[in-house]
Amino acid sequence: xxxxxxxxxxxxxxxxxxxxxxxxxxxxxxxxxxxxxxxxxxxxxxxxxxxxxxxxxxxxxxxxxxxxxxxxxxxxxxxxxxxxxxxxxxxxxxxxxxxxxxxxxxxxxxxxxxxxxxxxxx
Amino acid sequence: xxxxxxxxxxxxxxxxxxxxxxxxxxxxxxxxxxxxxxxxxxxxxxxxxxxxxxxxxxxxxxxxxxxxxxxxxxxxxxxxxxxxxxxxxxxxxxxxxxxxxxxxxxx
Numbered sequence: 001x002x003x004x005x006x007x008x009x010x011x012x013x014x015x016x017x018x019x020x021x022x023x024x025x026x027x028x029x030x031x032x033x034x035x036x037x038x039x040x041x042x043x044x045x046x047x048x049x050x051x052x053x054x055x056x057x058x059x060x061x062x063x064x065x066x067x068x069x070x071x072x073x074x075x076x077x078x079x080x081x082x083x084x085x086x087x088x089x090x091x092x093x094x095x096x097x098x099x100x101x102x103x104x105x106x107x108x109x110x111x112x113x114x115x116x117x118x119x120x121x122x
Numbered sequence: 123x124x125x126x127x128x129x130x131x132x133x134x135x136x137x138x139x140x141x142x143x144x145x146x147x148x149x150x151x152x153x154x155x156x157x158x159x160x161x162x163x164x165x166x167x168x169x170x171x172x173x174x175x176x177x178x179x180x181x182x183x184x185x186x187x188x189x190x191x192x193x194x195x196x197x198x199x200x201x202x203x204x205x206x207x208x209x210x211x212x213x214x215x216x217x218x219x220x221x222x223x224x225x226x227x228x229x
Contacts, residue, residue, distance in 0.1 A: 044222065045209055045211075059217070060217075062217065101171070108156040109158070109166070110168050111168075113165065
């Protein structure tokens with residue numbers, strides 16, 4: 001059974017940094033692209049970025065590219081999201097996803113974690 | 123970025139009825155659209171990808187149609203477990219983008 005378990009969320013002050021983790025199990029982690037997606041309190045869903053199966057390539061939503069960094073450790077089956085200079089508008093539930101698809105078909109999000117809530121407030 | 127517009131935002135129906143949720147892209151995305159279901163306390167579930175391909179485990183009462191800019195998710199013979207939030211997502215080009223969601227409620 002595919003499982004994705006996020007952690008690292010919580011209350012953080014504006015301007016601070018935070019690193020989220022996602023531990024994967026039930027599939028060969030190093031075979032799949034992975035993404036981070038967030039959902040605001042108003043239920044808007046936003047893709048943050050993804051990382052290639054070997055960690056050699058990343059893509060980001062243009063609006064988040066300068067502050068968020070995605071990485072992975074295939075030996076630990078763990079995906080990371082480093083968030084810097086956080087703002088109130090980053091308050092959201094953050095999900096990691098396993099991506100399916102191909103270069104030609106694009107990526108859809110076949111499996112999701114339960115999410116971790118990040119609240120940015122002073 | 124491709125903007126995705128879902129309609130309606132809210133939908134009320136009764137078990138046994140059929141409903142349709144629409145998703146419109148700001149430019150052609152070929153057939154590359156996915157649909158997801160979100161329910162409280164559960165992981166989001168992929169229902170359909172590439173417009174009409176059912177993900178393994180998706181009940182056959184769900185169907186997807188459309189291409190280009192206009193897509194539809196149809197749920198026939200609603201079951202009690204079908205009530206929740208539904209999102210579309212285009213997977214034609216980066217950045218992947220979502221619709222605003224449709225809340226399917228019990229009438």
